[in-house]
Amino acid sequence: MTHLALKNVSKHFGNFTAVRDFNLDVNKGEFVSFLGPSGCGKTTTLRMIAGFEIPSSGEITINGADITNKSPNQRNVGMVFQSYALFPNMTVAQNIGFGLQVRKEKEADVKDRVAEMLSIISLESKADSYPYQLSGGQMQRVALARALAIRPEVLLLDEPLSALDAKIRVSLRGEIRSIQQKLGITAIYVTHDQEEALSLSDRIVVMNIGEMEQIGTPFEIYNFPTTVFTANFVGTLNTTSGEVLDPLKGLVTVDGVQFESASDIKSKRKGDKVRVAIRPERFNFVSQEKKANILDCTIESINFLGSIVRIQVKIGNTKFFVDTFNNPFLDLPNIGAKDQVTCSKEAVLVLDE
Amino acid sequence: MNFITRLRKFPFWSWLWFIIGALYFILPLLATFEFSLSWDPANPLKAYQRAFEDNRFWNSFMYSNVLALATIVVSIILIVPTAYWIRLRLPQARRIVEFITLMPFVVPAIILVFGLIRIYSTPFSIPFTDVVFMQPLTNFKMGTNILIVGGYVVLAMPYMYRSVDTGMRTVDIRTLTEASQSLGANWFVIITRVILPNIRAALLSGALLTFAIVVGEVTLASFLGVNAFGPYLFLLGQHRAYEPAALSFVSFLLTWLAMGLIQLVTGGQGQAAGTH
Numbered sequence: 001m002t003h004l005a006l007k008n009v010s011k012h013f014g015n016f017t018a019v020r021d022f023n024l025d026v027n028k029g030e031f032v033s034f035l036g037p038s039g040c041g042k043t044t045t046l047r048m049i050a051g052f053e054i055p056s057s058g059e060i061t062i063n064g065a066d067i068t069n070k071s072p073n074q075r076n077v078g079m080v081f082q083s084y085a086l087f088p089n090m091t092v093a094q095n096i097g098f099g100l101q102v103r104k105e106k107e108a109d110v111k112d113r114v115a116e117m118l119s120i121i122s123l124e125s126k127a128d129s130y131p132y133q134l135s136g137g138q139m140q141r142v143a144l145a146r147a148l149a150i151r152p153e154v155l156l157l158d159e160p161l162s163a164l165d166a167k168i169r170v171s172l173r174g175e176i177r178s179i180q181q182k183l184g185i186t187a188i189y190v191t192h193d194q195e196e197a198l199s200l201s202d203r204i205v206v207m208n209i210g211e212m213e214q215i216g217t218p219f220e221i222y223n224f225p226t227t228v229f230t231a232n233f234v235g236t237l238n239t240t241s242g243e244v245l246d247p248l249k250g251l252v253t254v255d256g257v258q259f260e261s262a263s264d265i266k267s268k269r270k271g272d273k274v275r276v277a278i279r280p281e282r283f284n285f286v287s288q289e290k291k292a293n294i295l296d297c298t299i300e301s302i303n304f305l306g307s308i309v310r311i312q313v314k315i316g317n318t319k320f321f322v323d324t325f326n327n328p329f330l331d332l333p334n335i336g337a338k339d340q341v342t343c344s345k346e347a348v349l350v351l352d353e
Numbered sequence: 354m355n356f357i358t359r360l361r362k363f364p365f366w367s368w369l370w371f372i373i374g375a376l377y378f379i380l381p382l383l384a385t386f387e388f389s390l391s392w393d394p395a396n397p398l399k400a401y402q403r404a405f406e407d408n409r410f411w412n413s414f415m416y417s418n419v420l421a422l423a424t425i426v427v428s429i430i431l432i433v434p435t436a437y438w439i440r441l442r443l444p445q446a447r448r449i450v451e452f453i454t455l456m457p458f459v460v461p462a463i464i465l466v467f468g469l470i471r472i473y474s475t476p477f478s479i480p481f482t483d484v485v486f487m488q489p490l491t492n493f494k495m496g497t498n499i500l501i502v503g504g505y506v507v508l509a510m511p512y513m514y515r516s517v518d519t520g521m522r523t524v525d526i527r528t529l530t531e532a533s534q535s536l537g538a539n540w541f542v543i544i545t546r547v548i549l550p551n552i553r554a555a556l557l558s559g560a561l562l563t564f565a566i567v568v569g570e571v572t573l574a575s576f577l578g579v580n581a582f583g584p585y586l587f588l589l590g591q592h593r594a595y596e597p598a599a600l601s602f603v604s605f606l607l608t609w610l611a612m613g614l615i616q617l618v619t620g621g622q623g624q625a626a627g628t629h
C-alpha cells in the first residue's frame with residue numbers, strides 16, 4: 001500500500017534544476033535510501049518531503065492526501081539532521097518531549113512517551129543531561145528519539161551518520177534500522193555511502209544530477225545495475241568500452257577479446273558500441289573452476305585490502321581488477337606471470353554506452 | 354566540572370589580556386571612588402550622604418532606569434525578529450541592515466534629537482486638512498517618553514543588533530528552526546522557546562550596553578527636557594565637586610547589581626547552555 005508518493009516532482013533554483021521529474025511510491029513501513037554523489041539533489045528531494053522547499057512542479061502525497069504546499073509544522077514528518085540540531089537549552093528529556101508539548105499533549109502523556117523513547121534508544125540515564133554533555137552518537141540517538149516521539153507519518157534522515165566515526169556509524173545504523181522495523185515506520189534515508197544504503201534499505205533510489213537513475217532492492221542495485229552510472233557508483237566495477245559481436249548469442253568484444261554475456265542485447269546490432277562491466281569478485285582464476293568465459297591474462301599488480309586481495313590483470317590490452325578472498329594459504333601469482341581467469345556469462349554486464 | 358579544573362584550562366595569555374582589560378576599566382573607577390571619599394577626612398561618606406539626601410537624585414535615577422528597561426524591551430522586540438529573519442531568509446539584506454544599525458555612530462545624537470523635535474513638535478494632521486488626530490508628542494509627558502525611548506532604541510541599535518547577530522551565529526539557528534518546525538512548532542514558539550533562550554548570553558550583553566548608554570545619556574534627555582539621570586549628573590558636576598564622583602560610582606554599582614539580578618533570574622539552565 002502506497003504511503004508516501006512523489007509524482008513528477010521537480011525543483012528549480014533560478015535556471016538551475018536541482019531535481020527533475022522525480023517519481024516514487026513508498027510503502028508503509030518501508031525503508032528507502034536516496035543514494036548518489038554530492039549535489040545530485042538528495043537533500044533537496046528530502047526537504048521537499050519535509051516542507052522546507054516547495055516543489056516547482058509535481059505533487060507529494062501522504063496516505064493519498066496532497067501535502068505539496070503544506071507548511072512543515074503541519075505535516076507530521078520527523079526529521080533527523082546530520083548536525084543533530086538538538087536544542088542546546090533543553091535537556092535530553094525536554095528535547096524529546098518538545099514536539100509533544102508543542103502539540104499541547106497532557107503532561108503525563110508527554111512524560112510517558114519520553115520515557116518510552118528513552119528506553120528505545122537506551123539512554124534512560126541521560127534524561128537530565130544537556131546535549132553538550134553527550135557524545136555524537138548519543139546526540140544522534142536523542143535526535144532520532146525526538147523525531148519519533150511525535151509518531152510521525154514519515155521519518156526523514158539526511159546523512160545522520162556522516163559526522164560520526166566509523167565504528168559508531170556501523171553500530172548506530174544497525175540501531176536505526178531495528179528501531180525503524182520495530183515501530184514499522186516509513187523512512188527515507190539520504191546518504192552518499194553505498195555500504196550504508198546497501199545494508200539498511202528495503203529499496204535504494206540511485207540519483208544522478210537531479211534524476212532518478214535506478215530504483216530497486218540492494219540486491220538488484222548491486223547485481224543488476226541498469227546504467228553505467230549505477231554500476232560505477234555502487235561497488236567496485238571494471239568498466240570498459242566494447243562492441244557487439246553477436247547480439248543473439250550475447251557475444252561482445254573488448255579490444256579484440258571476446259566475452260560471452262547473459263545480458264539481453266538482442267535489440268542491438270553487430271558493431272554497436274556498448275559498455276562492458278564486470279565486478280572484480282566475479283572473476284576467478286581458472287585453477288578453481290571453469291566458467292563460460294576463459295581469458296588469458298598477465299598479472300599486473302597485487303593489492304591487499306584486508307579481507308580481500310585485489311589483483312590487477314591485463315586481458316588483451318585492457319586492465320581488469322580481480323578480487324579474491326584473503327587467506328593465509330592463498331597461492332598468489334607472480335607479477336608479470338601469464339595466467340587465465342574465468343567468469344560466468346551473468347557476470348558480464350552489457351550496458352548502453 | 355568544578356571551578357579549579359576550569360581555571361586550569363585557561364591559557365596564560367587569555368588571562369593576561371583579561372587582566373589588562375580589567376585594569377583599564379577598573380582603575381578610573383577606583384580613582385573616582387577614592388576622590389569621592391576625600392571630601393571630609395572625618396566623614397569619608399559625606400559626599401554619599403549629601404547626594405542621597407537629594408530627592409532629585411532618586412527621581413532622575415529611577416526615571417532613567419525605567420527608560421533603560423523600556424529601551425531594552427523595545428529593542429529586543431524589534432531587533433531579535435529582524436536579525437533572525439535576516440539570518441534565516443534574507444542574507445542579502447544583511448549589509449544594508451548592518452549599515453543602518455551603524456548610523457548612530459555616523460549621525461551625532463544632537464542631530465538625532467533636533468530631527469526628532471522638529472518632526473514631532475508639530476501636530477499630526479490628516480494631509481491637506483485641518484483635522485488633527487494627535488497632539489505633538491513633545492507636548493505631553495507620555496509623548497516625550499515615547500519619543501526619548503524611540504531615540505534611545507536608535508542609539509542602542511548598533512550594540513543590540515551586533516550582540517544579537519553574534520549570538521545567532523554561534524548557534525545554528527537555521528537548522529534549529531527547521532528541527533522545531535518539523536516537530537510542529539509555529540513561529541512564536543520557535544522564537545520564544547528555541548531562539549531566545551539560546552541567545553540569552555548575547556541578549557544580556559546587549560542589554561547591559563543599552564543600560565549603560567541610557568543611564569548615562571545627556572544630549573537627548575536634556576534637549577527633550579526630561580529629568581533623567583544624565584542631565585542631573587551633568588548639572589551637579591557643574592556646581593559640586595565630590596557628589597558627582599560619589600553618584601557616578603554608585604550608579605555604576607547599581608547598574609551592575611541590576612545586571613547581576615538579570616543574570617540570576619535568567620540563569621540556571623542558561624549556564625549549562627552557555628558553556629556549550
Ligand SMILES: Nc1ncnc2c1ncn2[C@@H]1O[C@H](COP(=O)(O)OP(=O)(O)OP(=O)(O)O)[C@@H](O)[C@H]1O
Pocket residue numbers: 013016017018036037038039040041042043044045192
Ligand atoms: N537554496 C538553493 N539555492 C540554489 N541552489 C541550491 C539550493 N539548494 C540546493 N541547491 C543546489 O541544488 C543541487 C542539489 O543540492 P542538494 O543539497 O540536494 O544535494 P545533495 O545530493 O544533498 O548533496 P550532498 O551529498 O553534498 O549533500 C546542488 O547543486 C545545490 O547547489
Ligand SMILES: [Mg+2]
Pocket residue numbers: 042043044158
Ligand atoms: Mg545533502
